[in-house]
Amino acid sequence: MKKIIPIHKAVEFAAKQSMRLANKTLEKKEIMGGIFTDLANFTLFVTRTFRETFSREFEVKEFLRQCFHMGNKSLPLIALTGFILGLVLTIQSRPMLIDFGAITMLPGMVAISIIREMGPVITALICAGKIGSGIGAELGSMRVTEQIDAMEVSATNPFRYLIVTRVIAATLMIPLLVLFADAMGIFGSWIGANLKGDVSFTLYYHQAFSKVDFGDLMPALIKTFFFGAVIGLVGCYKGYHAGRGTESVGIAANASVVIASLLVIIVDLVAVQITDML
Amino acid sequence: MKELTNYTASTANSSTSTEREIVISVSNLYLSFGSQAVLQGISFNLYQGENLVILGKSGSGKSVLIKCIVQLLKAQSGSINVMGENIDAITNSNLDELRKKIGFLFQSGALYDSMNVRENLEFPLRRNKRKYTEQEIKEHVTLVLERVGLLSAIDKMPAQLSGGMRKRISLARTLIIDPQIMLYDEPTTGLDPVTSNEISQLINQIQDQYKTASIIITHDIACVRTTAHRILLMHEGAIYKEGSLIDFETSDDPFIQSFFGKL
Numbered sequence: 204m205k206k207i208i209p210i211h212k213a214v215e216f217a218a219k220q221s222m223r224l225a226n227k228t229l230e231k232k233e234i235m236g237g238i239f240t241d242l243a244n245f246t247l248f249v250t251r252t253f254r255e256t257f258s259r260e261f262e263v264k265e266f267l268r269q270c271f272h273m274g275n276k277s278l279p280l281i282a283l284t285g286f287i288l289g290l291v292l293t294i295q296s297r298p299m300l301i302d303f304g305a306i307t308m309l310p311g312m313v314a315i316s317i318i319r320e321m322g323p324v325i326t327a328l329i330c331a332g333k334i335g336s337g338i339g340a341e342l343g344s345m346r347v348t349e350q351i352d353a354m355e356v357s358a359t360n361p362f363r364y365l366i367v368t369r370v371i372a373a374t375l376m377i378p379l380l381v382l383f384a385d386a387m388g389i390f391g392s393w394i395g396a397n398l399k400g401d402v403s404f405t406l407y408y409h410q411a412f413s414k415v416d417f418g419d420l421m422p423a424l425i426k427t428f429f430f431g432a433v434i435g436l437v438g439c440y441k442g443y444h445a446g447r448g449t450e451s452v453g454i455a456a457n458a459s460v461v462i463a464s465l466l467v468i469i470v471d472l473v474a475v476q477i478t479d480m481l
Numbered sequence: 482m483k484e485l486t487n488y489t490a491s492t493a494n495s496s497t498s499t500e501r502e503i504v505i506s507v508s509n510l511y512l513s514f515g516s517q518a519v520l521q522g523i524s525f526n527l528y529q530g531e532n533l534v535i536l537g538k539s540g541s542g543k544s545v546l547i548k549c550i551v552q553l554l555k556a557q558s559g560s561i562n563v564m565g566e567n568i569d570a571i572t573n574s575n576l577d578e579l580r581k582k583i584g585f586l587f588q589s590g591a592l593y594d595s596m597n598v599r600e601n602l603e604f605p606l607r608r609n610k611r612k613y614t615e616q617e618i619k620e621h622v623t624l625v626l627e628r629v630g631l632l633s634a635i636d637k638m639p640a641q642l643s644g645g646m647r648k649r650i651s652l653a654r655t656l657i658i659d660p661q662i663m664l665y666d667e668p669t670t671g672l673d674p675v676t677s678n679e680i681s682q683l684i685n686q687i688q689d690q691y692k693t694a695s696i697i698i699t700h701d702i703a704c705v706r707t708t709a710h711r712i713l714l715m716h717e718g719a720i721y722k723e724g725s726l727i728d729f730e731t732s733d734d735p736f737i738q739s740f741f742g743k744l
């Protein structure tokens with residue numbers, strides 16, 4: 204016997220399905236809309252940061268405190284990472300370079316890869332985790348506990364005090380941390396070379412830097428300022444615009460790390476393209 | 482205009498003059514978050530020198546209302562006039578000037594975690610357009626701390642303070658800019674009865690000394706009895722009833738009785 208589906212049930216079913224589809228499209232639109240409003244807000248945020256940076260009253264004390272805080276907190280981690288990076292690169296490249304009969308190239312090759320790419324990117328990614336999440340969580344909790352509102356109603360400019368100082372501090376401290384990581388990397392590389400050989404540090408250093416020129420150092424250094432700015436801006440934006448309730452603090456910290464890391468990679472790609480063209 | 486009689490607080494103005502200066506005037510305020518309507522046509526006036534208590538269930542939009550007054554939140558329609566300025570059409574610099582005349586005590590206290598008590602208090606002073614000398618700053622800090630009776634806590638961090646102390650320090654921080662209007666968001670919530678009473682007394686003293694007009698949001702009936710000159714009851718985003726303490730205490734409306742019920 205055939206099963207007959209009553210017509211009204213079929214209509215109902217069709218209606219339900221189309222409703223679901225419509226809702227889904229709407230949801231998607233909302234998500235897309237969300238991304239665009241976020242992007243627009245972020246642009247406004249960056250513009251405002253830029254404008255307030257050049258206003259007369261600069262919060263020097265808070266700026267120095269942030270610099271110290273960021274540098275101090277990340278230094279041991281950066282030092283260790285840079286050192287291991289140099290060590291590992293050396294140990295791994297050594298056999299291959301011996302096969303090619305180009306072992307004398309070792310110091311220069313490692314130095315160039317550390318200075319041009321590995322040092323800046325690895326340091327920036329670590330800082331996105333360490334500094335970016337720190338800013339996101341701190342500002343997020345200040346937002347949630349109404350501390351930012353309190354600054355606003357007492358007619359003190361929270362943007363100048365909280366955002367400008369942190370963004371500038373990150374922009375300046377990350378290049379310094381990168382230089383430090385580079386130095387530790389080359390030191391690590393020397394240790395690596397000495398595991399199976401015997402070179403004095405001065406000789407090794409000399410060999411390394413004979414291959415590195417201004418054209419390697421400069422673009423690498425310039426892009427680290429952008430890495431710093433990106434980490435500071437994203438952390439501040441996410442923290443400053445944290446939602447209500449304590450879980451927003453975690454969300455802000457997490458989003459800061461994810462977005463800042465992603466942007467660091469993208470900025471790196473753009474920087475490489477630009478350097479390539481020059 | 483309503484006659485303001487039946488002052489219960491001892492610090493109240495003895496005069497019951499009918500023509501009193503309006504400090505804040507809110508009319509027909511509407512605000513919703515998405516589909517949730519929070520304020521639905523609120524209108525009221527705050528007069529010079531009075532303590533106006535706003536009562537209401539939690540979530541009824543009391544905090545939202547006073548945040549609209551200082552423009553932390555923007556209402557969708559309606560108008561707010563503070564000391565003769567229409568704050569919907571105000572410029573940023575005028576808004577800052579106006580905000581300096583308003584002391585806002587946050588529900589959570591909102592002390593700056595990363596600064597000690599002294600730095601918390603100095604924060605608004607050091608960023609004022611009018612430059613204070615170091616001597617003046619020191620005097621102001623000492624004065625407001627004495628006022629709230631916590632001079633000994635000057636070098637403590639907020640995390641080291643008890644709930645009542647935090648409330649008092651944040652009260653001191655709002656007083657340091659010599660406000661002409663005070664907005665208290667649940668000043669006694671979460672405190673023990675003794676400390677609550679101290680804070681209520683402090684509110685009266687401040688009113689007495691600084692001649693402020695105040696809005697006090699609370700559902701602590703003891704605090705209402707100590708401080709209120711006039712009471713507004715908010716319900717579902719609108720004013721449910723306005724009147725004096727006696728009016729409320731003698732009301733036979735069960736909803737009002739549920740606030741003033743036996744504790």
Ligand SMILES: Nc1ncnc2c1ncn2[C@@H]1O[C@H](COP(=O)(O)OP(=O)(O)O)[C@@H](O)[C@H]1O
Nearest residue numbers: 447514519537538539540541542543544545546
């Ligand atoms: N910034 C905001 N965004 C979204 N919803 C909010 C916001 N502020 C308050 N609300 C909502 O408005 C309602 C009233 O809040 P509130 O004024 O804090 O209540 P209360 O009367 O207890 O102070 C609550 O339901 C709250 O969730």
Ligand SMILES: [Mg+2]
Nearest residue numbers: 543544588666
């Ligand atoms: Mg509230």
